[in-house]
Amino acid sequence: xxxxxxxxxxxxxxxxxxxxxxxxxxxxxxxxxxxxxxxxxxxxxxxxxxxxxxxxxxxxxxxxxxxxxxxxxxxxxxxxxxxxxxxxxxxxxxxxxxxxxxxxxxxxxxxxxxxxxxxxxxxxxxxxxxxxxxxxxxxxxxxxxxxxxxxxxxxxxxxxxxxxxxxxxxxxxxxxxxxxxxxxxxxxxxxxxxxxxxxxxxxxxxxxxxxxxxxxxxxxxxxxxxxxxxxxxxxxxxxx
Numbered sequence: 001x002x003x004x005x006x007x008x009x010x011x012x013x014x015x016x017x018x019x020x021x022x023x024x025x026x027x028x029x030x031x032x033x034x035x036x037x038x039x040x041x042x043x044x045x046x047x048x049x050x051x052x053x054x055x056x057x058x059x060x061x062x063x064x065x066x067x068x069x070x071x072x073x074x075x076x077x078x079x080x081x082x083x084x085x086x087x088x089x090x091x092x093x094x095x096x097x098x099x100x101x102x103x104x105x106x107x108x109x110x111x112x113x114x115x116x117x118x119x120x121x122x123x124x125x126x127x128x129x130x131x132x133x134x135x136x137x138x139x140x141x142x143x144x145x146x147x148x149x150x151x152x153x154x155x156x157x158x159x160x161x162x163x164x165x166x167x168x169x170x171x172x173x174x175x176x177x178x179x180x181x182x183x184x185x186x187x188x189x190x191x192x193x194x195x196x197x198x199x200x201x202x203x204x205x206x207x208x209x210x211x212x213x214x215x216x217x218x219x220x221x222x223x224x225x226x227x228x229x230x231x232x233x234x235x236x237x238x239x240x
Contacts, residue, residue: 012076020068027064034077035060037153038084044148045088045141046095047133055091059084074162081163085145092141135185143178146171 007015007029018026038059042052063083070079136144142164149160150171157175161168 013070013072016067016070016076019064027067030076030080031060034080037077038080041081041148041153042084042088044136044152045085045145046091047137051091051095052088055087056084059087062087078159078162081149082165085149085163089141089145092144131185135182138185139178139181143174143181146174147178147182150175 007026010018010029012030012033015023015026015030019030035056038056039052042055042059043049046052046055059080063080066083070076074082136147139147145164146160149155149163150157155163157168157171161171164171
């Protein structure tokens with residue numbers, strides 16, 4: 001969705017300040033600017049549409065209510081991603097303690113595809129998605145979040161560390177351990193790939209075989225879902 005013309009040139013930090021000061025529309029503009037990437041992170045971390053939507057809703061409601069505590073020590077997008085990842089990790093940990101449906105069923109697979117792709121994508125592409133989702137589901141939530149940010153979303157390690165609120169060495173360690181666990185399951189998806197590299201956008205990778213990127217193993221963008229602007233602007237519709 002295009003940025004509201006009334007907020008052209010207004011920074012995220014200024015929007016957050018206006019929200020705290022009582023601007024009824026400022027937080028909705030922040031949501032419009034960042035919800036797609038927050039949704040992508042949640043969807044690829046949790047692998048389930050309903051869980052991802054609830055996690056993003058929880059995160060945005062929390063951000064809405066906690067905006068007054070933002071001190072500008074990081075970018076607003078980093079702050080939002082941190083809240084979203086924490087919401088995802090909370091849900092992933094809870095899910096690990098209860099019996100869940102198999103991760104490779106058709107319905108869940110199609111949740112990671114564009115609506116127009118789900119019916120027409122080649123069988124090989126569907127199989128790749130199924131294997132990736134199933135493999136990622138074997139990881140600890142913290143390892144999964146690190147790999148989603150670095151390998152699938154393309155964040156530099158330093159930025160992923162800020163989002164996860166851990167040292168860069170911890171991100172590298174989680175990625176390395178996650179890749180080591182995934183290697184037997186995913187090595188055939190990217191034959192010949194296995195050294196330190198920098199991707200086409202100039203963002204760094206951690207040494208070792210990386211998880212297929214969002215464009216290689218999924219789609220260029222994920223479908224819009226999650227909380228509506230009006231629900232978030234009113235501070236309702238979710239659990240803080």
